[in-house]
Amino acid sequence: MFLGAGSVMHAMDDDVDMRHYGALNKLLPVTFLTFAMGYLAIIGFPPFSGFWSKDKIIEVALIENPIVGICALLGAGITGFYMTRLMLMTYFTNKRWASTDDGGGVHPHESPKVMTIPLIVLAALSVLGGLMLASNWIVEWLSPVVGHAEHHEPPIPVIVITLITVAVVAVGVGLAWFLVGKQDVPRVAPADVSFATKAARADLYGDAINDALVVTPGNRTVFALTTADRAIVDRLLTGIGEATHGAGQFIRRIQNGYVRTYALGILGGAVILVLTLVAVNQ
Structure with missing residues (x-):
């Protein structure tokens, strides 16, 4: 998906x-x-590779914690929505790039082979990656390294989880x-x-919350510490030295x-001594 996004940006003269x-x-x-193959894989369209991994993640999440499993299921639907929106806005819908007859504007063009060949290879993995689970050979091959995982039964049959996941993704796709x-x-x-749209554009105000709770207090704390260091610690140490x-x-x-x-010093000391004695004996 990242290589594909880079190919589109290259075609659109780096317009993102x-x-x-x-x-x-x-x-x-x-x-x-x-x-499109990567899109079908990432939304979990059967039988692309993402279908097998997404279903397994949701299945395990439901076993470990139903709340986490429901959140994972919701995430699958959100993925279906925003990835479909991406596909529609990029490759379909109305043309929105500007071009002129005199050669100005943007003129979309296919990327060179140095970019498209890796895309083809990765797209093939998106389609055929699920075959690695055939006969469970990849699990047995990796078991000496990752160990053997105990499999527990989910709260509902696996086929039901699969159907629910596909339905949730379909709702996200349809909504997009x-x-x-x-x-x-x-x-x-x-x-x-x-x-909701404003919050989404602002990344759910994550940056604003981070600035308010972490960045701004942190900057003020650092400023106070550096000021105290210069005004007190440095002044004290440099004052002793001076x-x-x-x-x-x-x-x-x-x-x-x-x-x-x-000789003048001795004379001055003697005078002070004499004056002191006179003062004491008065």
Whole structure:
């Protein structure tokens, strides 16, 4: 899927806004077909590789914790919705990329072989990857490394879990088709949208919450600590050093090596001593 997205971006001159795509299925045949195989795999369409892995994940989640299993099942439906929306906005719906007769604008083109050949290889794995589970040989082959896992019975039969998963994914796909496939996709995102759409555009306000709870308090704490370090710790240490240096400079001036300076010092000391004795004996 990532390589396919890169191929589309290459074809659209590095434009990453899906609202500027549309009707690319015939202009990018290799990218479209390989991307479609990856799409069918990631939504868990049988018998693509994602069908086997997704069902097993949901099955194990339901065994370990029903709430987690239901969340995994809901995630499968959401995956079906947003991946179908991606496919429709990119390869189908109305053309929304701008091109002119004088050569300006965007001119979608298929990617070179250095990009399409890896796409074909990975698309083949998307289709045939599930065959690795045939006769359970991959499990036995990996068991010396990953160990043997105990298998518990799910709360409902596996075939029922599979049918429910397929139905939930189908609902997500159908909802995307109804909201996107049957509507004209605007080139510019509408501003007057619901709260849910605004929250989705803002990544459910994850960045805002992270800034408010972590980034901003962290920045303020670091600023306070660095200010205290400069104003108190650094000042204290540098103050001791400066005082010691000043005392050394003063003493160095006294010890200048001149006899007259020492004689003056002795005279001054004697005068102070005499005045002190006189003051004491009064």
